[in-house]
Amino acid sequence: MNITLSDKMHHFQTSIFNELASYKKKKIQDGKEMIDLSVGSPDLPPAQFVIDELAKHVTRPSNYGYTLTGIEELHEAITTYYRNQYGVSLNAEKEALMVMGSQDGLVHLPMVLTNPGDIILLPDPGYTAYDTGVTLAGATVYGMPLKEENNFLPDLEAIPEKIREKAKLMILNFPGNPVPALATKQFFEQVVAFAKKHQIAVVHDFAYSELYYEQKPVSFLSIEGAKDVGVEFNSFSKSFNLAGCRIGYIVGNPTIIAGLNRLKSNLDYGVFLPIQKAAIRALENSASFSEELRAIYKKRRDILVNGLNALGWKVDAPSSSMFIWAKVPKLFTSTEFVYRLMDDAGIVVVPGNAFGDAGEGYVRIGLVQPEEVLEKAVTKLRSSTLFSTIEAINY
Numbered sequence: 175m176n177i178t179l180s181d182k183m184h185h186f187q188t189s190i191f192n193e194l195a196s197y198k199k200k201k202i203q204d205g206k207e208m209i210d211l212s213v214g215s216p217d218l219p220p221a222q223f224v225i226d227e228l229a230k231h232v233t234r235p236s237n238y239g240y241t242l243t244g245i246e247e248l249h250e251a252i253t254t255y256y257r258n259q260y261g262v263s264l265n266a267e268k269e270a271l272m273v274m275g276s277q278d279g280l281v282h283l284p285m286v287l288t289n290p291g292d293i294i295l296l297p298d299p300g301y302t303a304y305d306t307g308v309t310l311a312g313a314t315v316y317g318m319p320l321k322e323e324n325n326f327l328p329d330l331e332a333i334p335e336k337i338r339e340k341a342k343l344m345i346l347n348f349p350g351n352p353v354p355a356l357a358t359k360q361f362f363e364q365v366v367a368f369a370k371k372h373q374i375a376v377v378h379d380f381a382y383s384e385l386y387y388e389q390k391p392v393s394f395l396s397i398e399g400a401k402d403v404g405v406e407f408n409s410f411s412k413s414f415n416l417a418g419c420r421i422g423y424i425v426g427n428p429t430i431i432a433g434l435n436r437l438k439s440n441l442d443y444g445v446f447l448p449i450q451k452a453a454i455r456a457l458e459n460s461a462s463f464s465e466e467l468r469a470i471y472k473k474r475r476d477i478l479v480n481g482l483n484a485l486g487w488k489v490d491a492p493s494s495s496m497f498i499w500a501k502v503p504k505l506f507t508s509t510e511f512v513y514r515l516m517d518d519a520g521i522v523v524v525p526g527n528a529f530g531d532a533g534e535g536y537v538r539i540g541l542v543q544p545e546e547v548l549e550k551a552v553t554k555l556r557s558s559t560l561f562s563t564i565e566a567i568n569y
């Protein structure tokens with residue numbers, strides 16, 4: 175029999191991450207030492223008290239059934255965390271819902287809120303899962319470019335009237351991946367007003383909420399009226415190094431949350447109870463762990479940013495998240511530069527255009543290796559043919 179895949183599958187091509195991984199593998203087989211700064215996954219362990227909580231519950235035979243959804247205690251812990259962190263008050267039953275990693279919510283929510291043909295406004299460049307959600311919903315993307323001259327915030331005024339009329343959903347992400355920008359309170363206020371005027375639901379992806387260095391990120395839900403128009407996703411993956419546990423949550427507008435809950439009750443059976451218990455412990459004791467985590471990423475950031483600038487590669491220090499969004503020298507496209515970095519210096523980063531057309535001209539560098547490895551990366555760059563001729567780094 176001739177098996178054919180659906181038309182929808184044309185949208186799901188092999189990702190650039192797989193291409194980079196196989197090129198890196200080939201280089202290693204050829205005897206090259208490679209330093210991988212391309213992944214967006216934390217290399218650090220969770221807090222020991224979180225591991226201990228998980229271990230305790232794993233040994234209880236009664237904990238192996240379906241959980242179906244988030245347990246009440248987790249939803250309570252989420253609302254307490256939001257009250258303490260952001261002064262946001264939420265109803266644990268109706269305004270908070272566990273998801274199987276924020277990705278689960280991000281890819282499924284567009285189906286809950288849009289019909290085929292509706293427009294979804296996405297940041298460009300933006301996290302790749304947003305596109306997946308649009309495709310699953312059969313909706314259409316309108317990219318909102320994140321430009322340096324606008325501090326990498328979308329220009330809402332630049333969205334044409336016709337697009338506003340057909341748009342049903344806007345996705346935002348601050349601190350962002352791949353662009354480590356922060357939203358201001360004023361920007362979020364504009365978003366709430368824009369959403370109300372044009373009847374567009376807002377999803378704010380807050381996955382990097384605990385990774386900041388100078389200034390605490392603003393929760394979208396802390397803005398007056400935000401709960402009327404939208405929701406915020408958060409994740410245990412980056413803030414608590416629990417990426418493999420696949421647990422996150424959505425908070426905010428009860429109608430949107432009820433819709434996602436209804437869809438999910440037809441899709442999955444919840445998250446393993448010990449993981450939910452571990453997540454509760456993480457939220458309850460977040461303060462000191464998060465502070466230590468920020469100190470680690472800040473040191474890494476400073477090593478790499480200072481090292482790259484000393485080489486003549488002018489990069490800005492990110493004020494949040496775990497990425498440097500670095501301009502590519504004019505001589506190269508993003509992809510050319512990424513391959514040159516692999517060939518000449520043995521460093522793997524991601525071309526900015528992997529996250530959308532407006533990412534062309536940039537690369538994303540992850541702070542996902544220990545300090546000594548980042549120092550080595552700078553040394554490798556310094557001695558590479560690419561960086562030994564300063565003319566190459568000509569903006």
Ligand SMILES: Cc1ncc(COP(=O)(O)O)c(C=O)c1O
Pocket residue numbers: 214274275276277278301347350351379381408409410411417420421422
């Ligand atoms: C911006 C952003 N949102 C969401 C996610 C997905 O996180 P989770 O592990 O909670 O599914 C990621 C993962 O890299 C991300 O970078």
